[in-house]
Amino acid sequence: MSTISIESVTKRFPNGFEALKGISTDIAAGSFTVILGPSGAGKSTLLRLLNGLETPSDGSVTIDGETLEKATLRKMRSSVAMVFQQFNLVERLSVVTNVLTGRLAHRSWVGSVFYLFRNEDMDIAQETLARVGLTDKAWSRVDKLSGGQQQRVGIARALAQRPKVILADEPVASLDPVASEEIMGLLREICDRDGITVVVNLHQVDLARRFADRIIGMNSGKIVFDGSPKHMTQSVMRTIYQREDIEDDNSLDLALAYA
Amino acid sequence: MTIVSILRWPTPNGLPSPPLVASLCAVLTTMWLTAPLVEVDFVRLLGSLGKMAAFAGQLFVEPDWAYLPQLLVKMLETIEMTFLATMIAVVVSLPLGLLAARNATPHVLVYRLTRDLLSLMRALPELVWALVFVSAVGLGPLPGVMALAFVTIGFMGKFFAEAIEVIDHKPVEGVRAHGAGWLQVRMFAMLPQALPDFVGTVMYILDHNLRAATILGLVGAGGIGYDLVMSMRLFQYDRLLLIALAIYLVVTLLDRLSDLLRSRIIHGARA
Numbered sequence: 001m002s003t004i005s006i007e008s009v010t011k012r013f014p015n016g017f018e019a020l021k022g023i024s025t026d027i028a029a030g031s032f033t034v035i036l037g038p039s040g041a042g043k044s045t046l047l048r049l050l051n052g053l054e055t056p057s058d059g060s061v062t063i064d065g066e067t068l069e070k071a072t073l074r075k076m077r078s079s080v081a082m083v084f085q086q087f088n089l090v091e092r093l094s095v096v097t098n099v100l101t102g103r104l105a106h107r108s109w110v111g112s113v114f115y116l117f118r119n120e121d122m123d124i125a126q127e128t129l130a131r132v133g134l135t136d137k138a139w140s141r142v143d144k145l146s147g148g149q150q151q152r153v154g155i156a157r158a159l160a161q162r163p164k165v166i167l168a169d170e171p172v173a174s175l176d177p178v179a180s181e182e183i184m185g186l187l188r189e190i191c192d193r194d195g196i197t198v199v200v201n202l203h204q205v206d207l208a209r210r211f212a213d214r215i216i217g218m219n220s221g222k223i224v225f226d227g228s229p230k231h232m233t234q235s236v237m238r239t240i241y242q243r244e245d246i247e248d249d250n251s252l253d254l255a256l257a258y259a
Numbered sequence: 260m261t262i263v264s265i266l267r268w269p270t271p272n273g274l275p276s277p278p279l280v281a282s283l284c285a286v287l288t289t290m291w292l293t294a295p296l297v298e299v300d301f302v303r304l305l306g307s308l309g310k311m312a313a314f315a316g317q318l319f320v321e322p323d324w325a326y327l328p329q330l331l332v333k334m335l336e337t338i339e340m341t342f343l344a345t346m347i348a349v350v351v352s353l354p355l356g357l358l359a360a361r362n363a364t365p366h367v368l369v370y371r372l373t374r375d376l377l378s379l380m381r382a383l384p385e386l387v388w389a390l391v392f393v394s395a396v397g398l399g400p401l402p403g404v405m406a407l408a409f410v411t412i413g414f415m416g417k418f419f420a421e422a423i424e425v426i427d428h429k430p431v432e433g434v435r436a437h438g439a440g441w442l443q444v445r446m447f448a449m450l451p452q453a454l455p456d457f458v459g460t461v462m463y464i465l466d467h468n469l470r471a472a473t474i475l476g477l478v479g480a481g482g483i484g485y486d487l488v489m490s491m492r493l494f495q496y497d498r499l500l501l502i503a504l505a506i507y508l509v510v511t512l513l514d515r516l517s518d519l520l521r522s523r524i525i526h527g528a529r530a
Contacts, residue, residue: 051436053432053435053436074438074440075438076438077435077436077437077438078437078438081436081437082433082436082437084429084432084433084436086429087429087433088429088430088432088433088434088436089430089433090430090433090434090447090448090451090452091430091452092451092452092454092455093447093451097447101433101434101437101439101443101447101448102437104434104437104438104439104440104443104447105437105438105439105440106438107443108440109440109441109442109443112440112442112443112446112447113442113446115446154433157433157437158437161437161438
């Protein structure tokens, strides 16, 4: 059973740049998928399309049997959570308020004008904070936290939403190796324990190999590899990371040898 | 070791840039040519130094202590007018500011209309609005409060809109991506980011409004202004001294308060 279904999606930006050139794939419910590819391959655009932060120029995105369009956007977003590279938290609010913003999709605007939530929302927020190990930081302001802690707040916010899908756009790109390991472990555990579908964009090939069920390789807006981590051979990596402007392949090989 | 170091400007040829020199010359020439038109006459200014000293000398009198109770009442009225007008303006300018910010407005037409409305409100100074409201609702502090609130809405709506326009877009996207609605995104992602700037503006406006409120009495719109003008006209320097000191004291206290509040908002409460 597939949760996410992407059908011949293309994305052209107003400046004429074609970020996605006809992508079609299905992502199975409860799976852990990593998307790899060089910068500018269209990984972020693809992920943002799945959350409706971008709309496709052609083709369609279907999540859980419902096609993503303007009318269904808010409802869809309530079941698709997103974790960002730069965390995208509201730094001036407390940790727990940021987590509570994950509940906004389920609440009307009336209470929001007065910053009011329900008690059960607070219970959910506390529970997800405990899940990411930040119970003691609940009332701190977000800008007082380290990068790794902020990303865990981001994950708690995503979980508070009770989503079916979590999209993570380079969630560890701003973090040190130890924090990266923690965050990836957390996402994997969420996938395994809660059965939430996780899709992660990554630049770290070794993390992709260790955590993913399935790896999708992208280059220049197309899918160039799709398979399990054990099929990621050296030649596959060269296909994923090749660039037109690299004349000799030495630098590519050298870079990938340690990846 | 060089004894004389040659001075130069940080330009390729070491000379000041021609456009800068040209505009400086233009400004100075304009000032020199226009000064007589507005009767700025340095000889006369020097000549009146004696009169100024005499006036200042008259302020060294024993304050009229009997006037103190009335001063306190009038000062309190001025402060009340200031705070009330500013509070009304805060409440009204928050939604108007949202509508007038390019990145928060529901439609570009709403944005334009709100901007125009705000500039209309601050186009005339408080004193002129006070005249309008005095003829509309009669003498007393009420037209004063209305005039102050009116101009303040015009200013704060604009300041708030501009504070929203420079916020970081990433948190907005973060909150939006989790399915928050139109108003929720504005309440939870935009407002907290624009708030420190907004509070800073409110503090500045409060200070400005207090000074504006002291003069509204001139047209019968309440506050200390009436007493201030009357004591000037009747040469009651013993009262004038007290009034000036009281205004200075309140403005200074307000300044301290605003520094305190602002640093708390920006750096958070010290836990």
